[in-house]
Amino acid sequence: xxxxxxxxxANDVETIQKSIVHHVTTTLARAAYxxxxxxxxxAVALSTRDRLISRWNETQGQLSKADPKRVYYLSLEFLLGxxxxxxxxxxxxxxxxxxxxxxLGFNMEDVIESEVDAALGNxxxxxLAACYMDSLATLxxxxxxxxxxxxxxxxxxxxxxxxxxxxPDYWLNFDNPWELPRLDISIQISFGGHVQASxxxxxxxxxxxxxGSSVQAIAYDVPIPGYHTENCNNIRLWxxxxxxxxxxxxxxxxxxxxxxxxxxxxxxxxxxLYPNDNTMAGKELRLKQQYFWTAxxxxxxxxxxxxxxxxxxxxxxxxxxxxxxTHPTLAIVELQxxxxxxxxxxxxxxxxxxxxxxxxxxxxxxxxxMEKWSVPMFEYLLPRHLQIxxxxxxxxxxxxxxxxxxxxxxxxRMSIIEEAQPQQIRMAHLAVVGSHKVNGVAALHSNLIKxxxxxxxxxxxxxxxxxxxxxxxxxxxxxxQANPQLSNLITxxxxxDKWLKDLSLLKGLNTKTxxxxxxxxxMQIKRANKVRLAELIxxxxxxxVSPDALFDVQVKRIHEYKRQFMNILVVIHRYRxxxxxxxxxxxxxxxxxxxFGGKAxxxxxxxxxxxxxxNSVAAxxxxxxxxxxxxxxxxxPDYNVSVAEVIVPASDISQHISTAGTEASGTSNMKFxxxxxxxxxxxxxxxxxxxxxxxxxxxxxxxxxxxxxxxLRHAQRYRGVPMDPALQGVISAIERGTFEDPKIFQPLIxxxxxxxxxxxxxxxxxxYIAANQQVDAAYKNQDEWSKKSIRCTANMGKFSSDRSxxxxxxxxxxxxxxxxxxxx
Ligand code: 26W
Numbered sequence: 120x121x122x123x124x125x126x127x128x129a130n131d132v133e134t135i136q137k138s139i140v141h142h143v144t145t146t147l148a149r150a151a152y153x154x155x156x157x158x159x160x161x162a163v164a165l166s167t168r169d170r171l172i173s174r175w176n177e178t179q180g181q182l183s184k185a186d187p188k189r190v191y192y193l194s195l196e197f198l199l200g201x202x203x204x205x206x207x208x209x210x211x212x213x214x215x216x217x218x219x220x221x222x223l224g225f226n227m228e229d230v231i232e233s234e235v236d237a238a239l240g241n242x243x244x245x246x247l248a249a250c251y252m253d254s255l256a257t258l259x260x261x262x263x264x265x266x267x268x269x270x271x272x273x274x275x276x277x278x279x280x281x282x283x284x285x286x287p288d289y290w291l292n293f294d295n296p297w298e299l300p301r302l303d304i305s306i307q308i309s310f311g312g313h314v315q316a317s318x319x320x321x322x323x324x325x326x327x328x329x330x331g332s333s334v335q336a337i338a339y340d341v342p343i344p345g346y347h348t349e350n351c352n353n354i355r356l357w358x359x360x361x362x363x364x365x366x367x368x369x370x371x372x373x374x375x376x377x378x379x380x381x382x383x384x385x386x387x388x389x390x391x392l393y394p395n396d397n398t399m400a401g402k403e404l405r406l407k408q409q410y411f412w413t414a415x416x417x418x419x420x421x422x423x424x425x426x427x428x429x430x431x432x433x434x435x436x437x438x439x440x441x442x443x444x445t446h447p448t449l450a451i452v453e454l455q456x457x458x459x460x461x462x463x464x465x466x467x468x469x470x471x472x473x474x475x476x477x478x479x480x481x482x483x484x485x486x487x488x489m490e491k492w493s494v495p496m497f498e499y500l501l502p503r504h505l506q507i508x509x510x511x512x513x514x515x516x517x518x519x520x521x522x523x524x525x526x527x528x529x530x531x532r533m534s535i536i537e538e539a540q541p542q543q544i545r546m547a548h549l550a551v552v553g554s555h556k557v558n559g560v561a562a563l564h565s566n567l568i569k570x571x572x573x574x575x576x577x578x579x580x581x582x583x584x585x586x587x588x589x590x591x592x593x594x595x596x597x598x599x600q601a602n603p604q605l606s607n608l609i610t611x612x613x614x615x616d617k618w619l620k621d622l623s624l625l626k627g628l629n630t631k632t633x634x635x636x637x638x639x640x641x642m643q644i645k646r647a648n649k650v651r652l653a654e655l656i657x658x659x660x661x662x663x664v665s666p667d668a669l670f671d672v673q674v675k676r677i678h679e680y681k682r683q684f685m686n687i688l689v690v691i692h693r694y695r696x697x698x699x700x701x702x703x704x705x706x707x708x709x710x711x712x713x714x715f716g717g718k719a720x721x722x723x724x725x726x727x728x729x730x731x732x733x734n735s736v737a738a739x740x741x742x743x744x745x746x747x748x749x750x751x752x753x754x755x756p757d758y759n760v761s762v763a764e765v766i767v768p769a770s771d772i773s774q775h776i777s778t779a780g781t782e783a784s785g786t787s788n789m790k791f792x793x794x795x796x797x798x799x800x801x802x803x804x805x806x807x808x809x810x811x812x813x814x815x816x817x818x819x820x821x822x823x824x825x826x827x828x829x830x831l832r833h834a835q836r837y838r839g840v841p842m843d844p845a846l847q848g849v850i851s852a853i854e855r856g857t858f859e860d861p862k863i864f865q866p867l868i869x870x871x872x873x874x875x876x877x878x879x880x881x882x883x884x885x886x887y888i889a890a891n892q893q894v895d896a897a898y899k900n901q902d903e904w905s906k907k908s909i910r911c912t913a914n915m916g917k918f919s920s921d922r923s924x925x926x927x928x929x930x931x932x933x934x935x936x937x938x939x940x941x942x943x
Contacts, residue, residue: 127173130212135219138166159225160233163216164203164296171206172299174351175342178939182261186427188436189261190932191420193413193450194443196245196392197252197266197354199237199341200596200760202297208600209257209344235290236759237297238272239356241396242676243786244482246760247560247920248443250786253593254924256345256352257620259936265416267408268298268339268356271391276718276757281734281859285394285721297341298356304338306415307362310407314503326460328503334385335360336415346595346619349939357415359388395720396676397488403500406492410501413450421457431464435475439932442479442554445490445546451477451553452504455511460503466510478931479554480588481547481568482783485680489572490546491537497544508544512536515552519579533575551576556931558588561784561805563825588927589808590784591920594622597790602768604644605794609912612637623916632906642905645771645795652769655762656714660753662741668710668748669898672791673774674758674766677719677726680781684729684867685880686715686774687736689887690752691849691857694740697749705749709895712751716758716766728867730754735858763787768794771904772819772894775800776887778878780825789918795908797897799890801883805918813914817907819897821890822883831882836874843884846871 128134142165143149149158182189207213220227240246248264255262274285311331319325341354361382388411393400424437442448451473458469498505512535523529535552537543551557551573559565565587569577577585599606599619610616612631618624631637649666656664673686690713697708715733719726737752755762773791775782775798782804791798792809799819800806810818823831834840842850850868854861871880898904916922928934 130170130215132215132219132222135166135212135215136223138169139163139219139223142166154225156225156229157233159220159223160203160230161293161296163220163230164234167203167206167210167212167216168296170210170212171342171344171351174210174344174349174939175299175340175353177349177942178351179353181939182937185937186437187261187937188439188932188934189263190255190439190441190928190934191416192248192251192255192262192264192441192443193416193447194245194248194264194266195409195412195446196240196443197237197248197264197341197356198240198242198245198760199249200764201231201234201236203234204231204600205253205596206344208595209253209346211347235292236272236761237290237295238288238759239266239269239392241273241392241394243396243784244444247590247786250591250593250596250920251924252343252352252354253346253595254591254920256343256350257348257593257595258921258924258928259345259348259350259938260352260924260928260934261937262352262934264341264343264352264354265412265419266354266356267389267392267412268358269389269392273392273718273759274394274721278730278734278754278756281731281738283719283727283730299340299342301338301340304419305360306336306418307333308336308359308411308414309333310410310500312502314506326503326506328456328460333362334388334411335362336411338419349941350937351939355416355419357389357412359385359411361385394718395722397483397485397678397680398720398723399488399490400722401491401493403496406497406500409446410449410453410504413447414453416447417450417453417457421454431458431462431468431472434472438476439934440477441927441932442477442550444480444482445550448479448490448546448550448553449501449504451549452507452511455507455553456503459507466514470511470514473553474555477550477554478556478558479550480558480560481564481572482560484564484567484572484783485781491543492546494536494542494544508535508549511549511552522579529575533579547572548576555584556586557584558586558931559783560588560590561808562587562589563780563802563807564783564804567780567825586930588923588931589917590786590789590805591918591923592786592789592793593920594619594793596764597767598793601764602644602648602794604647605641605768605912608640608644620921621916622919622921625913625916628909628913632909638902638905638909641795641909642901645769645908648769649771652714652765655765656712656753656755659755662737662751662753664712664751664753665710665748668712668751669895670712670714670769670771671774671894672714672716672766672770672772672796673776674714674716674755674763675785675787677717677723677729679725679870679878680777682776682778682878682880683715683717683733684870685776685878685883685887686713687729687733687752688846688849688880688884689891690740690750691736691852692845692888693891694736694743694746694750695848695852697746698743708749709898710749711895712753714753714755714766714770716755716762718758725867725870728864732853732858732864732867735863739858763790767791767796770794770796771898772797772799774798775803775806776822776883777801777803778828778883779803779823780828781878789915792911793915793918795912797894797904797907797911799894808917809915812917813911817910819890819894821886823879828879831879832877835876835879835882840873840882842871842873843881845888846881846884 139162142162217227272288275288309330312329315327336357339356343352454473458464535548559568613627653666733754740752767790775788785804801822802824
């Protein structure tokens, strides 16, 4: 009976309409006549959710039975964006839902726009995790993500008087239909206290951690459906709750306030996402988050493993754990603690299991991003874990000493403990020592980490442990969903949609560059996307821009190394050049709209000044009748995943201009090129591999190379290299007060002082201007430009996250696809 009654419902228009109306009248308790777009969204979302859940159940049921090896992706950030459109496309239900919703009297696009983004991430690392989850499900890999369910995602950004101001992102204001609360899954997580050592019956020292306090971790599951497959994976997000709602002692003593305070402190742990990207803050609450999350996840993984009744030595045959940067490195220590203190394994047996289980991805080489925790603070929160870290370090350094005797400098450099005042725990060293594979995220980056931050470790462990896995993006969200017209044209042209699961098939478009009719269609789609972006700019910035101008985009987190500052300086240079022209000269200027977007960390003063400068320049340039449509500058506030989905398909050229050697990979570069947008960039991160794939005629490269950076800095500091004259001219214009009170910008301009220009803006300035001129010239020839644009898309197959994930699965995790059978 159960089997018969639980058979899947049909997915025809009428059944779906019934399910939508059912949710309106029962779940939402509303009547059809007072429905707005948002309630329509809620009902459609709930109906979609039903279908997701039945796939999720089927997948998890079949996987529990078969119990294949799984990968667990531990990430403090999952930047998912909106879910509904993506879920419908992946489940193959989009067309039916479109029809159902339109017939019910709603516009599907408006309904989709009512959904708020799930913005549980800062930028590259968080969005990468989301793309990888899409690919893992699409390729039928048994995989779970583990993260935190923050009450507040990345802050909302508004621009007030040109300055960034932050507002809380309370995204759970309304019920979140994309999560399944598992209130029955609760795990106790402890902190503080002290450690008792004693001898067991065999004379072995045992450590007993007697914690000082504890909280509960409650599971919330987010289903991740694969594209055109029955498989539906899971992201489990933890929420913190007090163990007992009130501390009863305080409560009964009449200290009501204190008992409520403890409860609030417990809930604080998963209250807010840290908004720092690439800068370490060293806050105690952040360390609490990291332990809370890794301990809950490991407990869950171990419980699942124990059900299988296998030997502990089989753990690495069943479980692979990927560490998304150093944030989850405590998982290494926690597993060692569980195995030694609670499961009574020997240290060496436990350590072998641990190192076979974990692998570590590094996402940055910036020194200020390296996670370090002060030993006294750590000891206060996690006394037993500190002992284990000291033991791991001792045994490790003993082996280093055996291999390379009498090299104290080496031991100092490699130690997990930095001898500072106070001592610091270097999480990257711990992650390397506790993992069997360490990878970077683009070829250049993976080579750089081998010769810089992990050089000694390569000498010790050998080359094989340090590998490259070039990042990728999911073509489902970043082309099919964000750019449906282009996706349709590609499907028509290639005679099917197989390319969405095998992106190398895009190569088939290469033969179309000589087909004038095809080129025309291609460029018409780009123009339609630009019209859509122009509307968004009008709404958000109140600036009118012409879709016939060249759209030039730089959207990403605001950071000095990404050099938005250099971009706006060259915009000023362009402005001054136009101002000095005669009418006849102006006639040959290529009109350009320069579009910025991105958030600065709230405490990052210089980055926030860059935003102010962009807005001040925009205010002057956009009003100047001498310039008109030849140049417009806009800063789009509150850049996020769904705004990116409008911007990416509409760009003609985008800027990926970090100082060589600083951007580990970049992933928006891939999104733009996949959508037929050309890029201007430095020889940094994945730009280099994009260049290799699409060819040098279809990309604008400038600036110094990674291996030249140190020499250039040295020359600047000690050989009195003068500032670039064009840059000098731009600075003078700012200092003369062309854009508001120049005093405001003085701290920013100081970063360019000769000898202090760490990101080498002056050194790259002339070649950056030249590259921008090449862009203008190339854009004038629309026929040639359209061919470049087509070649861009055609040769981006490598950058599908399907390719990345397959490499991880085969070369690091050793897992196989497990396609779920549709039992209808
Ligand atoms: C501890 C503070 C902190 C927070 C976040 C340090 C570092 C991070 C992230 C690792 C920063 C990040 O997102 N890095 C980006 O990762 C992307 C995915 O691999 C790359 O494409 C970007 O180049 C890299 O900046």
